[in-house]
Structures are given as C-alpha cells and as structure tokens.
Amino acid sequence: MDMAKARPVPKREDVTETTPLRLDAAVALAFPAGGMTVNGLRTEAARGRLSIGRVAGKDFTTLADIERMIERCRLDESLRASGSGRSVGGTGNSSPPRRGSSSTEGSTTPRDALKAKLTALKNSLGSTSRSNTSRSVSGGT
Secondary structure (H helix, E strand, O other), X not given: OOHHHOOOOOOHHHOOOOOOEEHHHHHHHHOOXXXXXXXXXXXXXXXXXXXXXXXXXXXXXXHHHHHHHHHHHHHHHHOOOOEOOOOOOOOOOOOOOOOXXXXXXXXXXXXXXXXXXXXXXXXXXXXXXXXXXXXXXXXXX
C-alpha cells in the first residue's frame, strides 16, 4: 500500500462505538498494539463472527461490532470440539462433571458438517432423468 495515499486514522475521542470505520482504521483503533490485520477482520467476517457492511465497494465495521467479535471468539474458545470438558460460566463453588482429558462427545468436525450438508442437499434434489427412460443394450453389427 502506498503510504502517500494512506488515510489518516481518526482520533479515538472522535469515534463512538457505532461510528462506521473503514477496516484499516478499525484495526488501528481496536488493536493499537497490533496483532490484527484488515485480512484478519475479513476472515472473522467470513466465519460469521464480525459484521461488516459494504457501501460503494468499501467495507466498514464499528468498534461495537469488533467487541462482539471478540466476545464470540472467547465463547468459541471455551466450546472447542476437544478439550477438558470444562463448562462455561462456572461459579467456582461446584465442579463440573469430569469427562477426561480429551472429551469429544457430541462434537462435529468441519468435514463431518460439510458431509452432512452435502448429503442433505443431495437427498433434497429430485431426479433429473425421466422415469420412463431405459437403457437398452443393442446387439451390434
């Protein structure tokens, strides 16, 4: 990116939680220590964790949307398909039932989920052939 064309990042005091921000400005304001990129925000949007609006071919988000994304990431972290089976939001006074060091009950891998979707789609499609067509083997000359 040409630095001469870089847009200035607005000052934090000039931005509310709902101010639409271009993704580069949102990264600079929400992650001042670094660690996140514009492509990272787009990846999170593709995963359904970040709300991005597109106006005139430009992508925008808000600091509130980024906060919700961070919360979703925290929840996703605690609900991993494999792990110690710890419950979310425990009180600390009672122990959750122990499930072992690598509990995977009820988990679905992305591959299994895709396979199930494709099977459901395939089963929902009707036949494209006419029912009265038959293949006959012709004895050849």
